[in-house]
Amino acid sequence: MLRTLKRYFPSPSLMLVIAFAGGLLFINTQTLAQGNLLVTPMRVVFDGKKGLQELNIANTGKDTARYLVSFIEIRMNEDGTFEKISEPDSGQHFASSFVRFFPRSVVLPPNEAQVVKLQLINTSQLDSGEYRSHIYLRAEPNEKALGEDEPASAKEGEGISVRLTPVFGISIPVIIRYGPKTGAVSLSDLNLVTDGGGTKLQMVFNRSGNTSVYGDITVDHISSRGKTTRVANVRGMAVYTPTRLRHMQVQLDAKPGINYHSGKLVVVYGTTTDDGAMTTLAQAALILK
Missing domain, CATH: 2.60.40.10 (Immunoglobulins)
Structure with a gap:
């Protein structure tokens, strides 16, 4: 369901995840947009009040874009930086096994928005405490045929030229709190x-x-x-x-x-x-x- 941008997007801060040439860099910032992608809210928290929540994403660019939606797991370090991990640290619990979302990919024309629904599942398996994963929305790069729109330097030079294309995305924490809260x-x-x-x-x-x-x-x-x-x-x-x-x-x-x-x-x-x-x-x- 497409929506207009102005209805859904105030100016909350986001944690942005920038993937460049196969690597991940996590940074904190006050900006809402990255790579023509807008997301609100800046965090999703399931705390027993409701089991269904919505994430609104929008394309602020001039071209139609496709965004892939997935879960990633991260660790916060004491200096505020983040690392992608596959296994939880001691005392950490992932939320990804207890939340399902739809759709898993979104195609948006310029200046259009869509809702991604998140639903709490498997609640009978939850123990008291907090569970956290991060929804990662990544813009799929626009692939072009070999040689199309190549820089003049690449066409005129000899040998092999390499062009690195940055891929941008936004990471949103998804948190489940179950039982007594003592934070x-x-x-x-x-x-x-x-x-x-x-x-x-x-x-x-x-x-x-x-x-x-x-x-x-x-x-x-x-x-x-x-x-x-x-x-x-x-x-x-x-x-x-x-x-x-x-x-x-x-x-x-x-x-x-x-x-x-x-x-x-x-x-x-x-x-x-x-x-x-x-x-x-x-x-x-x-x-x-």
Whole structure:
């Protein structure tokens, strides 16, 4: 079922997966699009309220494109990077055996969107805890006949020429939470670093319990006179199970009148509930000198 773009796509952050020349690179970003592909929502969570959810994908390019849909499994490292894995780490559970999706490939004309449905299955086999896999939507490259639209340098030169074509995709976490939820997080090791790139705040997220944590980071500078100024805002920061620690570095704004050697920095990590209320997950302060 095709839908128009404007109805479905706000601006949530996504974790993008870029596959280039056979390799995978996972990065965190605030952008929604990659390779003319848009996806919303940015994460799917089954927490007992419903067993069927939808993923909306759209083609923002000028040509018709085909997208392949599959599951991949990843590990989050303590520095926030990701690795593709085939076997779960200790304490990690994959969700792919408990979720089915349809369709498995989508052909979209320019500026059109379609729904991918995800359904929870095999729930009788679930134990208490959190299960996570990632839906991977990959744009299938447009194959051309040998010699078609080759660069002039390749046609005029001698020997064999090689052309690498990047393949872009987006990875969306799919999470199942079953039974009691005991996830919690705290902040520690706040430290200010100044270099050629400006002023950065380093911190460590300490996750505990049986679920991941997900939320937004705000950093406020409070001057010695009590004036509060927002100097950083990071949306969509997660610490996935079974990772216990995540090291984070946040770039602080260089605003006029802000002295990072005086006053204090207050960091709040919070999440927005379904009714729109903000819940603080963790908070910490750093006295500046």
